[in-house]
Amino acid sequence: MRHVLYYFLLALLVIVFVFPMYWTFTLSLKTHSDIVSPVPKFVFKPTLMNYRGLFTGETGTTSLPASKPDFPRYFLNSFILSGMSTLLAIIIGVPAAYVLVRGKFKEESTRESIAFTLLSFWFGPEIAIALPLYRIYQSIGLLDNYLGLILIYQLIGIPFVVWMSRSYFMDIPISVEEAALIDGASPWQTFRRVSLPLAKGGLAATALLTFIFCWNNFVFALVVGGQNTMPVTTGSLGFIRYEAVLWGQMAAAIIVSAIPEIILALLVQKHIVRGLTFGSVK
Amino acid sequence: MLSRSHRLMLLIGVLVCSLFLTSLSFGEVTLDQSVFEKANIDWRQFEGETINLLLCKHPMASTFLELIDEFEALTGIKVEALSLPEQQFFERQTIVLTSSSPEFDIVMTSPMLNWKFIPGGYLEPLDQYLNNPELTDLDFYDMDDFVEMAIEASRVMDNLYAIPAQLEAYALYYRTDLFSKYGIKVPETLDEIYEAAQKLDEGFKNDGITSILPFSVRGVKGAGTINSAYLTLFSSYGGRDFDEEGNPAIYSEPVVEMTDLWIKLIRDFGPRDWPTLDWYDVKDAFASGSVAMLIDADHWGGELSDPAFCSVSEDWAVALAPRGPEGIKSNIWAWSVGMNAASNHKGAAWLFLEWATSKPVMLIASSEYNNFTPTRYSAWNDPVIVERTSKWGNGTCREVVTQNLEKYAALRWTPNPNAFTLSEVWMEMLHNVWSGSMTADEALKQVNQRAQRLAPPKEWLK
Numbered sequence: 001m002r003h004v005l006y007y008f009l010l011a012l013l014v015i016v017f018v019f020p021m022y023w024t025f026t027l028s029l030k031t032h033s034d035i036v037s038p039v040p041k042f043v044f045k046p047t048l049m050n051y052r053g054l055f056t057g058e059t060g061t062t063s064l065p066a067s068k069p070d071f072p073r074y075f076l077n078s079f080i081l082s083g084m085s086t087l088l089a090i091i092i093g094v095p096a097a098y099v100l101v102r103g104k105f106k107e108e109s110t111r112e113s114i115a116f117t118l119l120s121f122w123f124g125p126e127i128a129i130a131l132p133l134y135r136i137y138q139s140i141g142l143l144d145n146y147l148g149l150i151l152i153y154q155l156i157g158i159p160f161v162v163w164m165s166r167s168y169f170m171d172i173p174i175s176v177e178e179a180a181l182i183d184g185a186s187p188w189q190t191f192r193r194v195s196l197p198l199a200k201g202g203l204a205a206t207a208l209l210t211f212i213f214c215w216n217n218f219v220f221a222l223v224v225g226g227q228n229t230m231p232v233t234t235g236s237l238g239f240i241r242y243e244a245v246l247w248g249q250m251a252a253a254i255i256v257s258a259i260p261e262i263i264l265a266l267l268v269q270k271h272i273v274r275g276l277t278f279g280s281v282k
Numbered sequence: 283m284l285s286r287s288h289r290l291m292l293l294i295g296v297l298v299c300s301l302f303l304t305s306l307s308f309g310e311v312t313l314d315q316s317v318f319e320k321a322n323i324d325w326r327q328f329e330g331e332t333i334n335l336l337l338c339k340h341p342m343a344s345t346f347l348e349l350i351d352e353f354e355a356l357t358g359i360k361v362e363a364l365s366l367p368e369q370q371f372f373e374r375q376t377i378v379l380t381s382s383s384p385e386f387d388i389v390m391t392s393p394m395l396n397w398k399f400i401p402g403g404y405l406e407p408l409d410q411y412l413n414n415p416e417l418t419d420l421d422f423y424d425m426d427d428f429v430e431m432a433i434e435a436s437r438v439m440d441n442l443y444a445i446p447a448q449l450e451a452y453a454l455y456y457r458t459d460l461f462s463k464y465g466i467k468v469p470e471t472l473d474e475i476y477e478a479a480q481k482l483d484e485g486f487k488n489d490g491i492t493s494i495l496p497f498s499v500r501g502v503k504g505a506g507t508i509n510s511a512y513l514t515l516f517s518s519y520g521g522r523d524f525d526e527e528g529n530p531a532i533y534s535e536p537v538v539e540m541t542d543l544w545i546k547l548i549r550d551f552g553p554r555d556w557p558t559l560d561w562y563d564v565k566d567a568f569a570s571g572s573v574a575m576l577i578d579a580d581h582w583g584g585e586l587s588d589p590a591f592c593s594v595s596e597d598w599a600v601a602l603a604p605r606g607p608e609g610i611k612s613n614i615w616a617w618s619v620g621m622n623a624a625s626n627h628k629g630a631a632w633l634f635l636e637w638a639t640s641k642p643v644m645l646i647a648s649s650e651y652n653n654f655t656p657t658r659y660s661a662w663n664d665p666v667i668v669e670r671t672s673k674w675g676n677g678t679c680r681e682v683v684t685q686n687l688e689k690y691a692a693l694r695w696t697p698n699p700n701a702f703t704l705s706e707v708w709m710e711m712l713h714n715v716w717s718g719s720m721t722a723d724e725a726l727k728q729v730n731q732r733a734q735r736l737a738p739p740k741e742w743l744k
Contacts, residue, residue, distance in 0.1 A: 038570050065652050
């Protein structure tokens with residue numbers, strides 16, 4: 001009996017989480033009139049028109065003229081921005097985390113102070129820094145610039161990478177590293193050849209989650225992005241056209257944008273759970 | 283043999299590449315350059331300069347983006363453009379103009395938006411360029427071809443601040459099949475709309491129809507809601523936002539009655555989620571056949587006549603906005619093109635403005651990119667456009683729009699930098715009436731009182 005209840009609750013949870021995705025997917029296969037139908041349509045004649053429209057700019061109706069397709073560009077931008085930001089965050093964040101775990105500090109409290117300072121970047125809402133950010137970027141010419149966005153994405157990336165990888169390094173018994181040191185390895189070699197490979201799985205999950213956070217960011221791209229650097233998040237607003245909202249294409253864009261995340265998630269699935277429960281009691 | 287992860291990586295790579303290979307190039311639309319060459323000005327006087335356009339995603343923006351090459355070939359001026367979705371556009375426009383940044387020379391705007399930027403001197407008055415024979419050939423440009431009230435709406439203190447390119451006035455859409463089924467005549471006043479809604483409601487109840495609402499209208503808190511149906515009705519009941527001295531004049535008895543009936547109509551026969559509905563929600567609802575009557579922009583004929591967009595494309599018509607004691611007085615919204623006062627290339631920017639709102643470009647904007655309703659009669663009365671628009675709404679659309687252009691529509695706000703804020707306050711109060719926490723009388727008194735702090739500058743009053 002308990003099993004039945006357990007599976008029932010589980011099924012309910014799956015429905016709650018999966019249904020929005022399922023519904024978005026069906027929207028992407030519907031025509032405009034099926035989408036706005038007063039009674040939600042579960043049975044309909046699927047069409048790939050919306051997906052085609054993303055890349056050709058066609059709308060599937062004669063009354064809405066085709067326009068230049070922006071989506072491929074936005075998609076590429078998202079890839080460049082999230083990929084490069086993740087790379088940079090890993091390059092800076094992982095060694096920083098290692099030092100925070102194994103480094104020697106004059107006062108032990110400094111270790112935590114630095115870590116919490118980094119974490120505090122996540123406390124405030126991003127929009128709070130929008131205006132100063134815009135003015136600073138305007139004056140140094142970083143508006144609508146990949147580098148500008150990649151740098152500001154580090155506000156998301158570095159604290160996350162440091163905190164995540166810190167927990168992985170803490171899990172590695174210090175005796176393993178000490179053994180390497182006794183065998184004559186330098187601290188860098190110990191980090192490079194012992195600790196890093198041991199934390200590899202966790203770091204993969206960290207990188208993936210960082211990628212997802214950057215991919216999903218909206219505010220920074222809105223404030224300092226522009227025509228050339230617009231990612232899919234802000235670019236999707238473009239489906240609200242002057243004549244109508246292209247719900248179908250918007251849904252198709254969401255589905256296509258989710259594909260890289262889903263593929264990456266499948267790749268490092270086993271490490272991800274650890275990442276998601278990060279911070280919970282071990 | 284590749285490992286599983288490598289195969290997945292390869293798949294991602296192939297996916298990304300194929301995405302870009304499939305983005306196709308576009309069919310070319312071309313202008314007849316000889317028309318421009320006949321104009322008695324030197325198009326090449328600013329050759330070599332570069333101008334930047336800040337555009338909102340709109341049929342006019344699509345037109346400019348498509349035809350930029352032709353402008354460059356004609357003038358030797360290089361053009362860069364940034365086209366943003368509406369929300370982002372509003373934010374960027376405010377930042378660019380109010381910081382006096384010369385980043386953009388040309389900005390899209392509208393009368394209500396102009397007012398925001400005029401007090402700080404952020405928008406360039408255009409008369410000096412229009413009346414300069416070196417820059418403008420008035421015979422070629424033909425100001426008389428513009429809908430006059432649209433030009434009037436773009437003036438403040440007798441200065442022209444933008445050239446309007448697209449107009450919307452407001453009208454009543456209704457379902458012809460339902461109206462004939464229940465024997466309802468086309469309503470001409472707000473009372474008649476209420477009666478029609480009542481009859482429809484009874485009919486639906488008798489026939490067990492639950493999926494159609496008798497009436498709908500947008501209700502989201504934002505400038506567009508007050509600006510459309512409400513201000514149209516308000517004006518036809520003799521309402522004014524401010525009197526000649528700039529004192530709030532919103533509260534009056536006929537207007538209270540009108541507001542009371544309007545909210546009653548929405549509450550009794552309209553959507554349950556009225557305060558959340560934007561224009562696209564009500565347009566989609568009408569297109570899906572789940573609304574019998576709707577008051578909103580009069581230029582929706584094209585989409586609503588398209589069977590791929592609208593499931594009742596054959597079964598609707600449009601009528602003029604309801605008549606009040608003062609007649610029919612539709613308000614307008616006009617997307618326009620203006621010039622940043624901080625621009626470093628004003629001459630070149632003006633040549634672009636002149637070209638962009640010229641007869642040939644405006645005609646292509648309507649015929650190829652859906653720019654409805656155009657502000658030039660030559661575009662609205664072009665045979666291609668006449669043929670297309672005459673089919674809309676069982677032949678009713680063109681007549682209603684033309685009458686709005688010629689007689690019934692005009693800007694109903696007093697030019698006022700605070701018009702946006704005032705309309706938000708107003709909408710909040712209407713929501714209170716709708717939810718029952720206030721009477722129409724109390725609400726309008728409140729709006730009137732709060733309008734005292736939102737009055738226009740004295741020198742703007744005519």
